[in-house]
Amino acid sequence: MRLVERRNFSRYFTGIALLLAVLLPLLAGMSFYVLNVAIIMLIFILFTSAWNFLAYSGQASLGHAAFFGIGGYVSTLIARATGFSPFATILVGGGVAAFIGLLIGLTCVRLKEWFLAMVTFGFAVIVQVVVASPLAATTGGWDGIGSPRLLSAEIPGYLAYEYYAILCITILSILCIHLILRSHVGLAFAAIRENEVEARASGINPVRFKLLAFTFSSFLTGIAGALEVHHIIYISPEIFHAETSFWPVIYSIFGGLGTISGPVIGTVLLTVIWEGLKGFGLTYERFIVIGVLLILVVIFLPRGLVSLPEEFRKRWGLRRTLAEPEKKSD
C-alpha cells in the first residue's frame, strides 16, 4: 500500500502515457469504436481514482455506484431543465454527489471494513429504489431518460473533442488527487488507515479527514458519472447496479491499491483485456477471466501490478538497479 516508485522511471512512464493519450485519436485514425472505448476508459480511470482516493484513507466503499448515478441524474436533470451546457451541470452533479457523500461519510465515520462495505452497498440499493419509484415522475422511472450530449454531434469530429475534454478533466482530477495525497492530508489518511488509535494519539482528527476523503471522492465520482451519462446520452436506474460499484474496486486492486498510477494501469489493462476477449466473441467467459485474474492478484500480488517490477527484482535479486535510484531520490 505504499508509494514506492522510482522517480525517473515514473516520470518517463507518465510522459509516455500522456503522449499516447494525446495522440490516441490520431493513431486510431479517429475510429468511432476506439474513441468510444477510450472515452469510457477515461471516465472509469477518473471513477477508479476517486474510489481509490477513498480507499487510501482506509475506507473501501462497495456502493460508489450511488454517487456515480447521482452525479449523472443531477447533471442530466438540470441540463434538461435549464438548457445549460453539460460542462457546467457536471459540476452541480459532482457537488450534489459530494454533499450526499458527506452525509454517508457521517454515517460511516465510526464503521470499519465490512460494516462500511455493507452500508455503502445498501445505500446504492436504496438510492436505486428511490430514483426508480418515488421519484419516477422526475427521473422517468425504470425507463430512464435521455441526456444531452457533452458536445453537439453536429460539430465535425465531435467525438475527438469530447475525448480531449474528458482527458483534460481526468488529468486535472488525478493531479488534484496526487497533490492532496502528497500533502500532509495524504499523510493523515495513511496514518488513519494504518492505525486509527495511533493517528488520534498523534493529534490527527480522524473524523475530519475521513469526511474529507468521502466528500472529495464522491465529488469526483459524481463528475465521472455525469460525464458517462452525457457520453452515452441516456440514464436509467440500472446505473446504480452493484456492477457499477464493483468495477472501480476491481480496477484498483488490479493496478495497485493506494497508488496514483495503480487505478490508471488497472483500468487501461483490464479494458484492453475486456475488449480483446469481446473480440473473440466471449461473453460469460470474460467475466470468469476477470474473476480468476482478480483472485490471483489478491493472492499472489496483493499490491497490484504496479508492484510487479519490484517483485521481480526481489525474486531475481537484481539489487543493483534497486539500490541506485533509491539513493538519488530526495
Add this chain to the structure above:
Amino acid sequence: MALEFGILLQVLFWGLYAGCIYILLATGLNLIFGVMKIVNFAHGELLMLGAYITATVFVLSGLNPYFIIFLTMLVLGLIGIVVERLCFRPILGTGKLNEIFLSLGLIYVFQNGVALIWGDERQVLNSPYQMVSVPIGAIQLPLDYIIIIVITVLILVGLHLLLRRTDLGRAIRATSQNRKGAMIVGIDVERMDMISFGIGSGLAAAAGTLWVVSGQVFNPYIGSIPAIKAFSIIILGGLGSIPGAIAGGLLYGIAENGAAYFLGGIWKDSISFLILIIVLIFRPTGLFGESGE
C-alpha cells in the same frame, strides 16, 4: 377486522418462510466467521449453485426435491472445502479488505460459470406439492412453506447437536473461541477451518434447495442480494452469534414481507438495508456486537 388479522398473519408467515433462507445463510456465514474470522461475500453464489444442482438432479431423476437436499448439501460442502483451500487459506490474516476483494472475484467466477453451463434465463421448478395447502384458522398455508420451515428447524437442531454434543463440534467451538489455545491442546485448526467452511457451504446449499422447491424464480444472479442481507443480519445479530443470526433472519423476513405488502414490492430489498443503516448509526458494532470487531 378479522380479515385484517388474517392478512397480518399471512404476511407474518411469509416472513417466517423467507426468514428460513436468511437464517440458513446467516448461520453458515456465522459459523465460518466464528472459526476463521473471515467473511465470504460470495456465500450467496453457493446458494445459487445449490439451487441449480437441486434443479438439475430433480429434472434428471424425478426424485422428491426434498430428498435431493442432502445430496446438494454434500456436493456444495465439497465445493466449499475446495474454495477454502484454494482461495481463502492463502489470504488468511492478510487484511480484511482482501476477503472482500477475493469474494468479488469468486462472485464473477461462480455467476458466469453457472451461466455458461446452464444459461442465464429465469427458471422455475414446480414442486409436487405446489397445489396443496393446509387451512390453519382463517388462512391457507401452502404445504411447501410448512415443509421448508420444518426442514430449517431440523437442520438447525442438527447443527446444534453437532456443535454441542460431538468431539468435532467441541473442536470447532474451541477454535472459534481461541485459535491459539485450540492449537495448543492439539486441535488441527486448519482442518477445522476446512470443515466449518464445508458445513457453512452445505447450509447455503440447503437454502438454495429450499429456494427452488418453493417455486421461486432462479437465475445465476439470485445469490448476491440474499448473501449481503445475510451478512447484514449477522452484523445486526452480532458476529459469531448463532442465536443472533436466527433472530435477525426472522426479523428481516418479516420486515421485508411487511414492507412488500404495505409499501409495494420494490421496497422489499431496500427495507433491510435501511434497517441496517439506521441500526449502525446508533450502534456501530451491531445490536448485540461487542466492541473490537
